[in-house]
Amino acid sequence: MLKVFNTLTRQKEVFTPITSGIVNMYVCGPTVYNYIHIGNARSAIAFDTIRRYFEYKGYHVNYVSNFTDVDDKMIKAAKAANTTVPAIAEKYINAFMEDTNALNIEPATKHPRATENIKDIIAFVQALVAKGYAYEAEGDVYYRARKFKDYGKLSHQNIDDLEVGASQHTDPEEVARKEDPIDFALWKGAKGDEISWDSPWGKGRPGWHIECSVMATKYLGNNFDIHGGGQDLTFPHHENEIAQSEAKTGEKFANYWLHNGFVTVGDDNEKMSKSLGNFVMVHDLLKKEDPQVLRFFMATTQYRRPIQYTQANLEDANNNLKHLQTAFNNLHYRLDDAEEGNDPKTEQEIRQIEADFIDAMDDDFNVQNGIAEVYELAKLANVYAERPVVFKDSIAFILKTLTELVNIFGIKLKAETLNDDGVESLIQERIDARKNRDFARSDEIRAQLKAQGIILEDTPQGTRWHRES
Template identity: 50%
Template sequence: MLKIYNTLSRKKENFTPISKNQVTMYVCGPTVYNDIHIGNARSVVAFDTVRRYLMYRGYQVKYVSNFTDVDDRMIDRAAEENVTVFQLADRVIKGYEHDVSQINVLPVTVRTRATQFIPQIIDFISRLIEKGYAYKSEGDVYFRTRKFQTYGELSDQSIADLVVGASEHVNLEEQSRKVDPLDFALWKGQKGDEIAWDSPFGKGRPGWHIECSVMSISELGETIDIHGGGEDLKFPHHENERAQSESLTEEPFVHYWMHNAFVTTAGDEKMSKSAGNFITLHEALKTYDANFLRFFLVQTNYRKPLQYSKDSIAQAKRNYDRIAETSRNLKAYIDGIEPTKTDKSNGSSLVEDFKKRFVEAMDDDFNIQNALTIVFEYLRWINKEVINQLSSLDELNNIQNLLIDWLGILGLSEPKTEEITDQEILDLINQRDAARESKDFKLSDELRDRLLNLGISIEDTNNGTKYTKK
């Protein structure tokens, strides 16, 4: 039986959806003020893989994810670029949708934008005020955090610790408008001529946390099966979502809270825009094959950190190449044999055993690392006992179909050999030579890696750069 680690209970629980064979799933999307980096993309891929596996197990999945298309960062960035908030959002969203499609992320069932739910947000806040869970203050509206008795349980923090943290991070101007340091904004009054909407509380815009509660409840109902996001969202975002939602509906907001770990860089530092140690997904796709990049992001259990480094990329490339090469070789072998091939069995029972073991691994909280161990064992068996051995065509197709199923769960397209012309190779080599000449060694390394990904090895000699095709 499928078990999911629930952040709220801090243990693995048997998965029982609200409706038989149907799963409701909400995953927090990006604030669209800039391109996402691969740390953000890891969350997208992690929950896309969860969705794919649920579908493989026979569930219908209604998957909702949002764009936060108005907040302080968007207002500031739009002002810097002399565009409207909506123009900025539309541009970044277009880039996001293109880039995540490149790494084979399934289209969501419903994609929401915060600014499309302003009436519902205003209604939600109005009802919280009526119930005594929120109050107006100088154009803002705040949630009475202490009134929600189990606040802090999701992020495993005490009220005392949270009070200290709130006091340290809230500016004095905002603090003066709050009854309690822990209270958080549901509605922010308009400042100057920034973007705003009319409301019973005055002109303003939604706070960050209220958006996801409203969009989730509007699209999926008061209680959903799974709510996902990066582990940095546990507090305050998801803690606040839970508090405001359950205060209003008096029902559990989420049955299974799931959070993925970060992508880290050298020194195990979290990849983030604030630290400046990131590479955008768009830039990564210029360097790495999209299918390989998907594999790199999916290869590690979603609750464990994924290190982005030269060594980890190289190891992932070796593992991905094993999958791609065996997949191509098996397909070529099947395409080349006669339909009248012998009926000799080469292990149908083994195929079922591999299938069962893969499911057992993934049923343990989507343990992709254990599942990949079984995949690689399967590849070794194919190479040693299947390819170029006597077996029936039906059995070979069965063997191939299981591998295709697994690639589908991982989100990998069937690997193909990318063709590149000699002139295109020379153009990339000339770009690399120019980068080395100008001492842009980062670009030089990226171009070398791109050539390697295309099966082109290069050697720098006294007579120039030479290349060979694998």
Template identity: 60%
Template sequence: MLKIFNTLTKNKEEFVPQVAGQVKMYVCGPTVYNYIHLGNARSIVAFDTIRRYLEYRGYQVDYVSNFTDVGDKIIKAAQEQQLTSQQIADKYIAAYQADTKALNVQSATKSPRATENMVEIIDLIADLIARGFAYESAGDVYYRARKFKKYGQLSGQDLADLELGASQRVDVQDTAKKEDPIDFALWKKAPENEISWPSPWSKGRPGWHIECSAMANKYLGATVDIHAGGEDLIFPHHENEIAQSEVHTGQTFAHYWMHNGFVTIGEHGEKMSKSLHNFVTVHELLQQVDPQVLRFFMAATQYRRPVQYSQTSLADAQTKLQHFQTAAKNLYFRLQDEAFGDFDAQLAAEVTQLEQQFQEHMDDDFNVQNGLSDLYEMMRLVNNYVARDQVNRKSVEQLLNKFTELLGIFGLEFQFDNNVDQEVEGLIQERDQARADKDFQQSDQLRDQLRAMGIILEDTPQGTRWHKE
């Protein structure tokens, strides 16, 4: 039985989707004014891993993740780079897609852009005004937060605290337009010469929060099964989405709210963020680190826990990943054997038991640490089995398929390339002969020559195995 920690109720709850076997999932995407940093990627990888596990468990997942492609930060970046807002958005959406592809993140079912859904955004704002939950003021439109009786429920804040917080973030011009300090913007009148759209209230652009309400409603319907994002979105973004959406539809906006922990950096565990200027972009890291290592580094921690970024933690992820890769490759190479032993029923039973344990751990709010402990145990079975003099083809195939399937939930994929040119093949055979002749100096020289060509050799009781570096 799959259980998910629901931020709204602060409890783990049995997951029951609206339609059996189907999951409607909305994950807040980036504001595209720069390359994504590791903190952004943590959320992307965490919920991609969760999506993969849901699909492994047999669910059909309708996964929507948006792009916020209009806003103050994008306008500022456009001015600094002497580009239009659309050019900035296009540039960083393309970069996002390239970076996430490198991290083996599955494409969303739909990736809507705010600017493509302006009609729906304006219609939603107009409906909130008609219902008395929003009002126009000098070309801006604000939401009457206090009127929504459940406001603050998701974040656990009361209105007095919210009013105090609003008074400490004083924008005199903005506050003067509001009926109440805790009201938030749905539409902002745009200055001259800035990107804008016509509306009944002014030429302007939408507030940040209204975009996701409009797009979730358009692409997934009034109620989603899972709404997800970083824990920094709980307030005000997700709080405001609930207020907007539930007044508009009269229905529960999301049944399960999921939020991932931060990536932290430095000895004091400071949150990585652009505002603190302590971030490292995925674009930069991918030039220094194997994408599979970076993916595994982020996927190997339960999504609600923080991830501490350091060179040591990356090196640890690389070591563990290499162990998995070696085990999988050794299984693949045993498929090349010409003589095979009997099918190992006990091995099959042990693998089945480990998969059941894996499911139990992952069903507990996606506890990937415990799930990975089951895969480490499965790796031990793999290593013991491939060391035998004789293996069974069916046993090897079943073990390889299951091992790689479960690791695939973490976004890990393995390439088994056994095609080399005649020169390389000849050098491998020449080295095998040198070893047989006990000419170890020649053997070492040939190993080094092959390494320089990107060919890594492994000497096993079953013969020489190799893989490309």
């Protein structure tokens, strides 16, 4: 029975989809004024892993994730580059798709853009004005937050406390236009030659929050299953989405709210910040790190927990991924001498490991306990590969199960065939492992090579190898 932690209720709840067998999920995407950073990647990987687990469980997932392709940051970036907002958007949307593809993140079912939905956004705002939830002020349109009786229910904050915060962080000229400091913009009047669209309130553009309300309800319906995003979006972004959407439709917006944790950088657990000089762009990172290792590193931390990005943690992920690949290789090589038939006892052990994996993942996508079961499966694969007699059907069953489980983490295992350079590379890795007293890795490499028919001989003059005749 799958349970998820719902930010709205602050407790784990049994997941029950609105439509049996279907999951409708909306996840906030990036504002495309620059390359994505590892915080963006963490969110994309976390929800891709959740999506993959739903699909593994047999659900059809309608996954919508937007691009914010017009806002203040976009306008500023376009001016700095002496180009247009659409040109900036196109450049960084393409970069996003390139980077997420490298990380084996499945494309969303739909990737809508704010600028593609301007008519729908205007109609949505008009409906809120007509209901008295919004008002026009000097070309802007604001939402009356205090009119929505449940405002603050997602972030569990008192509206009077929010008013104090709003007064301290809002431009004085904008506060002067508002009826209440806590009110937020649905539509922003154009300034000068800024990118804009015609509207009943004059030329302008959407506010940030309104676009997600419009696109979520347009593509998934007024009420859908899951809304996800980074923890930092809980307030004000998601709080405002609820207020806008439920005021307009009169229906519950999303049934479950899932939020992923932050990424900290370095051994001191510093929050990523441009001012601290620790802002890590995925586009740059992928030039020096294996995308699969980065994916594995982030996918194997439970989505609500923070991730500490360090080189040491990345190296741990690399080593763990190597262990899985080695287990896959060791077993795959035994297909050549395997006998026909199967081993019922071994296959029952595999089924139990998979059942334990499901139990772990059903507990709010607990990937850390889940991956521990995958490591147990890899251990079993290694032990089975060492048996004098193995059976083809059982090998196929183990390989299929291992492939399916690691696929949930976005990892692809494939059989490797080593050439002489590959053998030499592994031998050097084994030598280094022995120097570092990592005898487990040393033994693992020896077993991997042996499974391929490569015999190692440790001599006073160094390690020699030959292929079995």
